[in-house]
Structure formats: structure tokens, C-alpha cells
Amino acid sequence: xxxxxxxxxxxxxxxxxxxxxxxxxxxxxxxxxxxxxxxxxxxxxxxxxxxxxxxxxxxxxxxxxxxxxxxxxxxxxxxxxxxxxxxxxxxxxxxxxxxxxxxxxxxxxxxxxxxxxxxxxxxxxxxxxxxxxxxxxxxxxxxxxxxxxxxxxxxxxxxxx
Amino acid sequence: xxxxxxxxxxxxxxxxxxxxxxxxxxxxxxxxxxxxxxxxxxxxxxxxxxxxxxxxxxxxxxxxxxxxxxxxxxxxxxxxxxxxxxxxxxxxxxxxxxxxxxxxxxxxxxxxxxxxxxxxxxxxxxxxxxxxxxxxxxxxxxxxxxxxxxxxxxxxxxxxxxxxxxxxxxxxxxxxxxxxxxxxxxxxxxxxxxxxxxxxxxxxxxxxxxxxxxxxxxxxxxxxxxxxxxxxxxxxxxxxxxxxxxxxxxxxxxxxxxxxxxxxxxxxxxxxxxxxxxxxxxxxxxxxxxxxxxxxxxxxxxxxxxxxxxxxxxxxxxxxxxxxxxxxxxxxxxxxxxxxxxxxxxxxxxxxxxxxxxxxxxxxxxxxxxxxxxxxxxxxxxxxxxxxxxxxxxxxxxxxxxxxxxxxxxxxxxxxxxxxxxxxxxxxxxxxxxxxxxxxxxxxxxxxxxxxxxxxxxxxxxxxxxxxxxxxxxxxxxxxxxxxxxxxxxxxxxxxxxxxxxxxxxxxxxxxxxxxxxxxxxxxxxxxxxxxxxxxxxxxxxxxxxxxxxxxxxxxxxxxxxxxxxxxxxxxxxxxxxxxxxxxxxxxxxxxxxxxxxxxxxxxxxxxxxxxxxxxxxxxxxxxxxxxxxxxxxxxxxxxxxxxxxxxxxxxxxxxxxxxxxxxxxxxxxxxxxxxxxxxxxxxxxxxxxxxxxxxxxxxxxxxxxxxxxxxxxxxxxxxxxxxxxxxxxxxxxxxxxxxxxxxxxxxxxxxxxxxxxxxxxxxxxxxxxxxxxxxxxxxxxxxxxxxxxxxxxxxxxxxxxxxxx
Numbered sequence: 033x034x035x036x037x038x039x040x041x042x043x044x045x046x047x048x049x050x051x052x053x054x055x056x057x058x059x060x061x062x063x064x065x066x067x068x069x070x071x072x073x074x075x076x077x078x079x080x081x082x083x084x085x086x087x088x089x090x091x092x093x094x095x096x097x098x099x100x101x102x103x104x105x106x107x108x109x110x111x112x113x114x115x116x117x118x119x120x121x122x123x124x125x126x127x128x129x130x131x132x133x134x135x136x137x138x139x140x141x142x143x144x145x146x147x148x149x150x151x152x153x154x155x156x157x158x159x160x161x162x163x164x165x166x167x168x169x170x171x172x173x174x175x176x177x178x179x180x181x182x183x184x185x186x187x188x189x190x191x192x193x
Numbered sequence: 194x195x196x197x198x199x200x201x202x203x204x205x206x207x208x209x210x211x212x213x214x215x216x217x218x219x220x221x222x223x224x225x226x227x228x229x230x231x232x233x234x235x236x237x238x239x240x241x242x243x244x245x246x247x248x249x250x251x252x253x254x255x256x257x258x259x260x261x262x263x264x265x266x267x268x269x270x271x272x273x274x275x276x277x278x279x280x281x282x283x284x285x286x287x288x289x290x291x292x293x294x295x296x297x298x299x300x301x302x303x304x305x306x307x308x309x310x311x312x313x314x315x316x317x318x319x320x321x322x323x324x325x326x327x328x329x330x331x332x333x334x335x336x337x338x339x340x341x342x343x344x345x346x347x348x349x350x351x352x353x354x355x356x357x358x359x360x361x362x363x364x365x366x367x368x369x370x371x372x373x374x375x376x377x378x379x380x381x382x383x384x385x386x387x388x389x390x391x392x393x394x395x396x397x398x399x400x401x402x403x404x405x406x407x408x409x410x411x412x413x414x415x416x417x418x419x420x421x422x423x424x425x426x427x428x429x430x431x432x433x434x435x436x437x438x439x440x441x442x443x444x445x446x447x448x449x450x451x452x453x454x455x456x457x458x459x460x461x462x463x464x465x466x467x468x469x470x471x472x473x474x475x476x477x478x479x480x481x482x483x484x485x486x487x488x489x490x491x492x493x494x495x496x497x498x499x500x501x502x503x504x505x506x507x508x509x510x511x512x513x514x515x516x517x518x519x520x521x522x523x524x525x526x527x528x529x530x531x532x533x534x535x536x537x538x539x540x541x542x543x544x545x546x547x548x549x550x551x552x553x554x555x556x557x558x559x560x561x562x563x564x565x566x567x568x569x570x571x572x573x574x575x576x577x578x579x580x581x582x583x584x585x586x587x588x589x590x591x592x593x594x595x596x597x598x599x600x601x602x603x604x605x606x607x608x609x610x611x612x613x614x615x616x617x618x619x620x621x622x623x624x625x626x627x628x629x630x631x632x633x634x635x636x637x638x639x640x641x642x643x644x645x646x647x648x649x650x651x652x653x654x655x656x657x658x659x660x661x662x663x664x665x666x667x668x669x670x671x672x673x674x675x676x677x678x679x680x681x682x683x684x685x686x687x688x689x690x691x692x693x694x695x696x697x698x699x700x701x702x703x704x705x706x707x708x709x710x711x712x713x714x715x716x717x718x719x720x721x722x723x724x725x726x727x728x729x730x731x732x733x734x735x736x737x738x739x740x741x742x743x744x745x746x747x748x749x750x751x752x753x754x755x756x757x758x759x760x761x762x763x764x765x766x767x768x769x770x771x772x773x774x775x776x777x778x779x780x781x782x783x784x785x786x787x788x789x790x791x792x793x794x795x796x797x798x799x800x801x802x803x804x805x806x807x808x809x810x811x812x813x814x815x816x817x818x819x820x821x822x823x824x825x826x827x828x829x830x831x832x833x834x835x836x837x838x839x840x841x842x843x844x845x846x847x848x849x850x851x852x853x854x855x856x857x858x859x860x861x862x863x864x865x866x867x868x869x870x871x872x873x874x875x876x877x878x879x880x881x882x883x884x885x886x887x888x889x890x891x892x893x894x895x896x897x898x899x900x901x902x903x904x905x906x907x908x909x910x911x912x913x914x915x916x917x918x919x920x921x922x923x924x925x926x927x928x929x930x931x932x933x934x935x936x937x938x939x940x941x942x943x944x945x946x947x948x949x950x951x952x953x954x955x956x957x958x959x960x961x962x963x964x965x966x967x968x969x970x971x972x973x974x975x976x977x978x979x980x981x982x983x984x985x986x987x988x989x990x991x992x993x994x995x996x997x998x999x
Contacts, residue, residue, distance in 0.1 A: 050315065066222035067215015069447075071395045072480035076901035079395060107215035121213040125205055128870045132700030133212025134395040134447025140213060155914075162909040166901070168395050168448050169700050171877030171939075172909040174870060190914050 038102045040065065041109025049096045055089075056080040058096035059106060067107040067137045071166070078165030081138035081145075082106045088145035090138075090164070107137035110144070120144055120182040127187070129178035131169035139165050143179045152183050155190070195865075199713035200930075203866035206705040208698075217445045220399035220416045221477050228401065228473035229258050231466065232317035233459070234307040234324050235485065236299035239333035239557035239894020240346070243297055243326060246307055251323040256316030259470050260324070261308045261462070263296040269465065272456055273430040274522040275422075277671040278531050278553070281361030286553070288357075289349040291521040293431065293458045293465070299328070300348055300520035301559050302896055303485025305458055310466055310474055333557040333894035337494060337515040340554050348520055348555040357518050357527065357553035362535040366608060370548040373509035377500035381583035386966045387571045389492035389517065389888040390881075391904060392564045394699070396447025397478040398487065402463030406471060410438050413464045417443040418453045418697050419737020422674070424729050426456040426524070432465055436729075439464075443727040446699035450878070451563040452487045453699065454739050455524035459486070484899040489888055490564020492517035493530060497575045499583050500546075507598045509546040510538055512575060516553045516561075523562035527553065532670050533568030533658070539607035540576045541618045541654045541832060542598040547608045557894045563739065565878055565940040569657040577653035577945035581952070582963060591949070592631075595654055596622060604926075611658060613830045616858060618654060620921040624856040625652065625834035628916055637838070637851075638957065646840040648851070649954025653835055653945040659934035660745035660829035660925075677824035678742070679733035680751035682711070682758050684817035686803035688796035689721040692754075695735010696747030697726050701936065702867045703743060707751060709863050710930065714755050716781040717795055733820050741934025744863060745829050745925065752929045753821035761817060762798045768809045769793050769801060829925045829933040833857035837946040841954040846975030848884055848951055854916040855942060860924040860933040868935045872917045875939020881907040882940075883947035887968045905968070 037046035040063055047062040059065045059082070068091060071079035080091040083105040112118050117125060120143050130136040139162070146153060146161045153161065158179045159172070167175060177190045196202040211217050248260045272291040279285050290296075295306045307324055311317035334340045334348060340355040348355055361367065374380055401414040411434055417423050420441040427441075428434040446453060459476050466474045478486065493516050500509040516530035535549040584591035599618045606612050634650050641648035661667070664675035679695040692707055708722035725731055735747065763777040766784035770777075776787045785792040801808055802817040838852040855872055862868050885905035889897045898904040924931025944967060951969055955962045955978055962977045 052315070060222075065215065066219075067217070069219070069396070070221070070477075071397070072901050074480070074900045074902050076906075077395060077480075107213075111214050117210065117213060124213055125209040128206065128866050130209055130212055131702070131870060131874065132394065132396065132448040133208070133217050133445065134219065136212050137215050156910075159909040159912075166395065166906050166908065168393055168450070168878070168906070169874045170870060171873035171875075171907075171915060172912055173873045173915050176909065176914070 034097060036096050036100050038099045038104055040104045041106060051095070051097065053096045054092050055094040055096050055099050056091035059091060065106050065108050069134055069137060071135065076166065077135070078142060079135050079138040081141045081165065083141060083145065088142055107140060110140065120147070123178040123182035127174050127178040127181055129170065129175040135165060135167045139167060139175060143182065146179065147183055152185060153179070155180065198719055199709055200863050202709060202864065204705050204709055204719060204864055206702050208702065208704045219396055219445045219447055220401065220414050223401055223414050223444065225401060225403055225473035228475050229310045229312060229470065230314040230317045231308050231310045231463065231474050231476045232314065232321045233305040234321045234326070236295070236302055236304040236306055238299065238328060238330045239302050239335070240331040241299045242329040242331060243295060243299065243306065244329055245327040247325040248307065251309060251320040254316065254320040254323055256312035257320045258310045258312065261294060261466060262306070263292060263294040266293045269293060270431045270433070272458060272461070273426055274527065275426070275524045275673050276528040277673065278358045278360055278527040279671060280358040281364050286358035286527055287352045288522060289352055293461050301557050302894055303559055304520070308462055310470060314477070335556055335558060335890050335892060335894050337517055337554040337556060340556050341552065348557055355555040357555055360531050360551045362531070362549045363609060366546060367548045370509045370511050370546045373546040374498060374500045374511060377508055378503040379501045379583070379587060381499045381579055381586055382496065383579045383582050383964060384496045385575065385578060385964060387491045387493040387495065387574055388882060388967045389561070390490045390564055390886050391484060391888050392450040392452035392487065392490055393906060394448030394450055394452065397480055397483045398453065398457065398459065399477045400460045400463040401473060401475045402467035403473040404468040404471065410440065411464050411468060412440045412442065413460055414442045414444065415460050416446050416453055417441070418446065418449040418699055418739055420697065420727055420729050421695060421734050422737055423456050423460060427461050427464065431461045440730045443697060446697070449699040450565045451490065451567055451739060454737070455488050455562055481900055484904070485559060485896055488523040488560050488562035489519065490561065491571060492561050493571045495575050497579045499579045501583060505587060505589060505594060505597060507542050507544040510544050510576070511548050512538060512550065514551045516551055517558065518553050518555050519558045519560035520555065521560050523560035526560060526562040528672070529563050529568045534572050536609045536611050537569050537572035537656065537658060538576065539609050540573065541600060541656050543600045545608060549609070558890055565875065566937040569937065570941045570944065573655045573941050574945050578948060578964070581949045585956070592622065592626070592652060612827060614827055614926040615923040616830060616832050617921060617923050618832060621832065621834045621856040621858050622654070624918055624921050625836055625854060628854045628856060628918060629836040641840050647843055647954040647958040649839050649841065649950040649952065649957060651837045651946040651949025651953055653942065653949060654833070655835070655938070655942040656830055656832040657937060657941050658828035659741035659831055659937065660825050660928070661740035661742050662828055663826055664824050674736065675824070676736055677822050678746040678750045679735040679820065679822045680747065680754045681733050681818065681820040682751065682754040684758060684799050684802070686800055688799045691723045691725055692751055693725045693732040694747050694751060695732055695737065696743040697738040699738070701738065701743055701871070702864065706744065706864045706867055707748065710748060710752065711755055714759065715779065715795060741831070741936040744930065744932045745928055745934045746823060746825055748930055748932065749825070749928045750821050750823035753823050754819045757819035757821060758817055761813065761819070764813055765798050765801050765808065766793050769798065769807065826927045829860070829928070831857060831859050831933040831935065831938055833938060833942055835942040835946045837943070837950040839947065839950040839954055841951060841974060843958055843978065846971035846978060848969055848974060850880060850913045850947070852916065853880065853913055853943065855918070855939065856921060857919045857935065857938050858921045858923055859919050859935045860922055861931040862919055862922065863932065865919070868919055869917050871935045872939045873915050875937060876915050876943050877907050877912055878940045879943030880912060880947055883944045883967050883969060885911065885968050
């Protein structure tokens with residue numbers, strides 16, 4: 033076992049991990065942040081996507097020890113300071129961009145990374161960027177709409193419902 | 194004006210807030226103090242004899258608590274099958290035992306052989322690798338046609354063959370159907386595959402078993418669509434735990450799509466092991482494990498014949514289907530190719546003669562059971578493909594051919610035993626034609642051709658039977674359960690209320706939609722209503738959520754319970770206002786006496802019920818809480834018309850969906866936003882089936898598509914925006930809300946329109962291709978266009994039932 037320490041959502045978190053412990057396992061089991069989900073074991077689904085030092089990272093592709101000293105952001109730290117939903121979260125609710133909610137944390141974190149990189153993405157840019165996040169419920173229609181809305185763009189071109 | 198609350202409003206989902214902030218409570222988020230972890234040793238061969246299991250080395254590994262093998266389960270029941278089909282000769286189906294851990298033999302890759310329980314999940318996994326199994330590999334039978342041959346390897350030695358049942362429906366119609374086909378002016382024949390799929394809810398299955406020594410009570414936390422059903426099946430048939438000593442909790446569940454209906458070995462194992470070692474036991478499936486242990490879906494091979502008279506009226510439909518059961522009978526597997534498939538073969542059409550034959554076959558593959566639509570997508574696909582082929586052969590317009598044969602009068606008794614209560618197939622087709630802008634298609638095709646692409650338009654209709662189901666009917670058909678639903682409405686003293694429902698939400702939004710109904714009935718704010726579901730300890734016995742039944746059956750139970758509450762509340766209000774019960778009206782959250790200005794608020798009546806100082810105690814019990822069980826008198830029959838426009842790249846065979854349109858008749862709609870979302874999701878799964886997804890075994894029974902690296906899940910970039918409409922509404926005539934159900938429609942209605950569109954595109958390019966099996970990968974489409982042999986002219990290998998092929 034090795035000690036590891038990182039900042040998660042602005043708070044210092046430390047623990048003892050095996051060399052093989054994945055960042056996602058550390059976040060879920062030691063930091064107690066169960067909002068980050070595990071949907072596959074081949075780094076395909078994106079349910080575990082978090083930000084590490086500002087970059088979008090599938091936390092199943094990274095060992096906990098590799099995140100030593102890193103600044104990690106998870107879904108639990110995304111709401112506004114007063115606890116209300118942030119712009120992206122609110123857009124997902126407004127446009128019904130989630131159903132079962134399991135892929136949602138990764139989807140929101142991915143959307144946040146996209147909008148940081150590209151504040152006004154086109155519909156096809158959104159669809160291409162989100163290829164690494166699988167949703168089985170929504171057919172993506174309302175997720176794309178939510179991301180467009182979160183970026184302040186008109187969603188009128190996408191059907192009302 | 195759209196409403197902003199109650200029935201018909203697109204209320205935002207209240208459950209979203211917890212899901213969007215990482216505060217959901219999924220089963221894998223549940224950890225019980227002192228819990229141990231199980232890892233299963235699963236078979237890596239499709240068929241084998243277990244000559245011995247040596248666990249000595251594994252037992253000495255760090256953290257190992259106990260290792261279980263089939264021996265530990267010898268006195269324990271097997272996993273039960275919930276439906277018994279009787280075949281065309283009056284014989285009941287062959288029903289093999291399905292042990293929790295393998296007994297002597299393994300029958301599919303993934304069949305669990307042993308289980309290691311250890312202090313950590315990693316220790317359990319490490320120790321599994323140290324178990325030595327003397328496994329003698331036997332020949333495996335994978336292909337259904339091979340499995341039915343005389344002398345084929347048997348999946349189960351104790352059965353007479355690999356044939357589970359040979360079902361004929363309606364057997365008495367067989368002769369009339371043969372005659373109609375012989376006398377037809379035209380017969381169109383098509384053989385096709387309904388490709389095997391894996392449901393793949395994004396949350397893998399999880400089970401946590403807990404045993405409380407002090408009380409002797411067991412609790413199972415599990416990823417289930419129907420916790421009461423799991424409690425009944427596991428308690429009564431597997432572990433022998435009476436229901437009052439067993440609690441099953443299915444908290445937030447991350448999607449189901451059918452595959453979380455069934456009772457699985459891992460649930461029984463964790464409940465059993467928790468008692469055996471006196472510690473909670475947790476199992477979390479990996480995705481790889483899910484591929485070889487979750488029940489799969491579809492996997493039908495069918496030959497269909499459609500007979501028409503000289504005026505193009507449909508005169509008969511005859512089908513012959515092989516349906517894969519896999520190695521064991523999953524919970525509801527036998528019902529899927531029979532009662533959820535055969536009874537839908539009339540579709541939207543007044544075909545007078547129909548005969549359906551289904552041979553269900555055991556193979557050395559993962560069990561196959563219901564997946565979104567379950568039997569109805571298979572029925573719709575056959576029928577809507579063969580109609581399209583007939584239209585092409587006869588040179589008639591595929592929409593006109595359908596319209597000419599539509600059922601137009603309701604109720605309508607089909608020749609396959611069901612009665613459609615209502616519908617208007619012409620209306621949804623009118624709506625679809627408007628949405629699809631068919632007049633503009635020629636110009637869009639011209640534009641595609643200018644880019645070197647082929648463009649095709651495909652349409653189809655569908656009907657489904659939902660709201661499953663009248664219990665007495667399904668009992669006659671072989672169901673070993675009732676299929677009612679329940680609700681308890683508990684009003685609190687301060688006027689808020691809780692609805693405890695036997696339905697279960699795993700993405701459908703019950704917590705939002707159900708309060709809309711109650712709010713409308715009472716005239717109070719939706720925020721005063723809370724929905725409780727997913728826990729056998731605090732909900733009445735209910736059958737759960739599948740078959741698009743939550744609102745049609747569970748919602749109806751809730752309405753009935755709420756009506757009882759309102760009736761009692763009116764009596765209390767009458768007492769308070771010194772009026773007659775019959776004169777009391779409830780509107781906007783207040784009771785009034787008709788024709789007077791007397792009024793008492795909802796909250797005051799609720800308070801009186803629980804503080805009964807001024808109360809008719811001699812006539813009425815205090816309190817305001819009622820339960821209702823609702824058993825529907827018929828299925829509901831959602832229907833609609835779908836269209837798809839594709840572009841095909843003639844150089845590569847790649848298909849791109851350009852437009853996808855759905856005009857559905859769901860009857861009344863409670864939350865249009867949620868309903869559209871359900872259709873979107875179904876469309877994505879239907880397009881996935883048509884273009885991308887395929888569950889493939891090799892000839893030895895190894896699953897080739899066993900991860901997201903090989904099983905092509907639809908991604909955002911694979912799909913277009915969808916155009917959906919549900920304004921054509923013929924309300925269900927037999928439930929109090931007039932609702933029909935919307936969860937499966939998209940997955941049922943979309944595959945044929947995608948295939949029809951691709952065939953249309955190829956034909957427009959001069960390629961006379963009658964059929965391509967799903968998924969229409971670039972390789973298959975290219976091969977079909979170029980008459981290449983590698984993929985059998987674009988057909989799935991081994992699909993032929995031996996008859997003429999299209």
C-alpha cells in the first residue's frame with residue numbers, strides 16, 4: 033500500500049492504495065464520491081469522466097497514484113456555490129438530457145470540458161466530442177440540445193420535444 | 194397553451210437534481226459495514242463437464258473468507274422460469290434446471306462455476322485465478338438449425354432434444370392459411386434474421402446481500418426493474434425464505450430495457466452467502482461479465498410468407514421462426530417468441546388468415562429473454578419488411594399498400610387472439626407523411642445523388658400490445674404470475690401525500706409523472722406529492738416495470754387508490770360542512786357544496802382525518818390512506834407510423850441516417866417531454882439494431898462481441914436529431930387515464946424503416962437487392978451491392994431455415 037494525496041473539488045483527500053487502484057476506485061471508495069460511475073472496463077463509456085488538472089480524463093484509465101498532487105474535479109463539485117445547478121446541469125434538466133442518470137455525471141463533465149475548449153460548438157462538433165460518452169437512454173437528441181443551450185445558442189433548430 | 198402542471202404538462206423531472214449532482218443512490222453506491230465481496234469463476238468454454246474443482250490454493254490466499262461451488266447449492270432450488278408454454282401438440286415445454294452455481298456441467302461461456310468471497314473485491318478476484326478446475330470441454334451447439342438436427346449435441350442430457358417447444362398459433366387456422374396461400378394471386382416470401390442484441394443498460398448489475406442475525410431477516414439490494422418479483426421468485430423457489438423474512442430493495446437503477454426484469458444467480462448467491470458467512474456480500478458486475486451473464490435479446494430466424502389477392506388485399510400470413518433460448522430458460526424467455534410475438538402478427542392489417550410457428554431452441558449461449566419490445570419488434574420487423582418487399586415486387590406504392598389493408602374499425606378481433614380496443618392508423622400515417630415531407634424527397638434524393646450518394650426512404654407501421662396484462666388471460670397462456678399493479682396513497686395530516694407504487698422507475702421519470710396525475714385529480718401542487726418505489730418493505734406487492742406498463746397499469750392503480758381517498762375525503766368534507774356526500778365537489782384543492790358558497794380546503798379535510806375531533810367516527814374510520822390493485826381488462830395497443838431517410842455511400846456501403854421520424858398514438862399523454870424522450874431512446878436502440886449492434890458467437894461458442902471494443906453501441910455521432918409526434922391520440926378505452934404506454938415503441942417501430950430505406954436507396958442506384966440482414970454494416974451493404982460472396986450477399990450466415998430465400 034502506498035499513500036496518495038490529491039485535491040478533489042477543492043478539498044484535500046488522502047488515502048492508502050495499491051499500485052493497481054484506479055483513480056475511479058479511489059474517488060468512489062476512499063473519497064466517498066459515488067457520483068462518478070463505472071459503466072465499462074475498456075475505457076469506452078465515459079461514465080467515469082472527471083477533470084484532472086483541468087483536462088477531461090476517464091478516471092478508469094488512470095491509476096490513483098498517477099493523480100498524486102493533482103487537482104481533480106468531479107460531478108459533486110459542479111453545482112453553484114449556493115447549491116443550485118450550474119448552467120450545464122440546469123440545461124440538462126431543462127431539456128430532458130438524462131433519463132436513468134447513470135451516464136449523466138460523465139456526460140456533464142465531458143460537456144463542461146467541451147465548452148471550455150469550444151464555447152460555441154456546432155451540433156456536429158457536440159456529437160463528435162461526445163463520442164466517448166455512451167448513453168443508452170436518451171438517443172443523445174436531448175443531450176445535444178442541452179449542450180447547445182448551455183453554450184447560449186439557439187436550440188430552435190432542434191425539434192421542440 | 195401548453196399546461197404548466199398536471200396531466201399534459203412537460204413538468205421538469207425532479208429526480209434529475211440528484212442525478213445531475215452526483216447524489217443518486219445506485220446499488221453500487223450502497224456499502225454495508227463489514228461487507229465482503231464476491232467474484233465468480235465463470236466458464237471460459239461453451240460446454241464442458243466439470244471433473245473436479247481444486248480450491249486449496251485459493252483458500253490460502255489473503256483475505257479469502259469462503260469459496261462456494263455447486264456442491265454448496267445441491268439442496269437449493271434452481272432459478273425458476275416464470276412462463277410455461279404448451280406446444281402445438283398439447284405438450285408442455287421442456288424445462289431444464291438452472292442451478293445457481295454449475296452442477297457437473299457448464300453450458301455457456303460465463304456460466305458460474307465457483308464463487309470466492311473475500312474481504313476485498315481485489316482479493317476475491319485474485320483468488321478466483323488460483324482455483325483449478327478440471328474442465329473437460331465438450332462439443333458445443335451454437336447454430337439453431339444445427340441444434341435441431343437428429344443426433345445433435347444436447348445442451349441438457351436429461352432432455353429429449355434441444356427443442357424447448359414447437360408452438361403453433363393458431364393451430365386450428367393452419368389449414369385455412371395453407372389454402373389461402375395456395376389460392377393467392379401473389380405470395381411474397383422473405384427470410385430474415387432478427388439479430389441477437391445485448392441490452393446494455395449503462396449501469397452494470399449489482400447485488401448486495403445482507404442477513405440480520407438478530408431477527409433472521411434477509412435483505413437484498415439489487416439492480417432490478419421489479420423487486421417484488423425477485424422477492425417472490427428468490428424467496429419461494431430458490432432459497433426457501435418466506436417473503437415476510439425477505440426484503441428486496443432496488444434503489445436508483447441505471448436503465449433496464451428488460452434485462453433487469455429477470456432473477457439472476459448472483460442475486461440468490463449474495464443473499465445465500467450473506468447468511469452462510471454472517472456478513473453482507475456484494476457483487477458488482479464488470480461490463481465484460483455483463484456481456485456473458487446478462488440475458489441477451491432477440492435472436493430469431495424467420496421465414497415469412499405474405500399472400501395477396503389480385504387487388505393487393507392481404508389474404509394470409511404464415512411464419513416459421515427459430516427462437517434462441519440460450520442454455521437455460523431465463524425468467525420470462527418462453528413468452529417472448531410466443532405470446533409477445535405471435536399475437537402481434539396481424540400488425541395494423543386486416544389479414545384474415547394467420548399462422549405462426551415458433552421452434553424455441555436450446556444452444557450453448559447465454560440465455561435470451563425480453564429486451565425492449567420483446568417479441569413485438571420481431572413481429573413488426575418481419576411483417577413490415579415483407580410488406581415492403583411485396584410492394585416492390587408488385588410495383589405499388591408501399592404507403593398505399595399499407596393503407597389499403599389497414600384495420601379501420603374498432604374494437605377489432607384479430608385472427609391471432611387479441612382485440613384491439615382502439616386506434617387510427619390512417620391518422621398516424623397522415624401525420625407521418627406530413628412530417629416526412631414525402632413530396633420533397635425526390636429533390637433531396639437528387640441532391641444526394643449530386644454528391645455521389647444514394648438516398649432512400651423507408652416507412653413502416655407498427656402496433657404493440659402493452660400494459661401487460663390481464664392476469665386471467667396470461668394465466669391461461671402459461672404465465673405463472675399475476676400481472677396487476679398496485680398503489681397505496683397515504684395522505685398526511687398536513688395535506689401532502691405519498692404514493693407507494695409497485696411500479697419501478699429506472700429512467701422513466703415516475704417521480705415526476707405520477708404526481709402530475711394526482712395533482713390534477715386533487716388540484717394541489719405537484720410538489721405536495723412524493724413517489725416511493727423500489728422497496729418491498731414500503732410498497733404494496735406489485736409486478737414492476739416492463740412492457741410499457743407503468744402508467745397504463747401502475748398509474749391506473751394509483752388513480753383507483755386516489756379515487757378511494759377522494760371519496761372518503763368527500764365524506765369528511767360533507768360532515769364538516771353539514772351537507773350530503775353526493776353534493777360535494779373537489780376542485781382546485783378545495784371541497785365545496787354544489788350550488789352554495791360553502792367550501793373547505795383539502796388540507797383541512799386531511800387534518801380532520803387525522804385529528805378527528807369533529808368527525809363522523811360512527812360511520813368512518815379516521816385516517817386517509819387507501820390501497821388499490823388494478824388488473825387491466827385488456828392489453829393496450831399503441832401504434833404508429835415511422836419513416837427513415839438514409840444516404841448510402843456506394844463506394845463503401847456506409848449508411849448514414851439523414852432523418853428519422855415517428856408519429857405515435859400513445860393515447861393520452863401525461864408528460865409530453867418524457868414521452869418524447871422515451872421515443873428518442875427507443876429510436877436509438879432500433880437504429881443501433883439496424884446498423885450497428887450485433888451479438889456474435891463463433892462456432893465454438895466464444896462470444897466475439899464481448900466488450901464495447903467489439904459490440905457497437907450507438908454513439909452521439911451515429912445518430913441524427915429525431916422528429917417525433919404524439920398528437921394523434923385515440924385514448925385507451927379500458928383504463929382510467931386512457932393511456933397506452935410509450936417505452937418500447939421507438940425500438941419496435943424503427944428497425945424496419947431503416948432497412949426499408951437502405952433497400953430503397955440501393956434500388957434507386959440500380960442495385961436489385963431484395964434484403965440485407967441487420968446490422969447493415971458497411972461490409973454487408975457493400976457485399977449486397979456487389980454480389981460479393983464473403984458475407985453471403987449481405988445476409989447473415991446460417992439464417993436459412995431451408996426454404997426459398999428472398
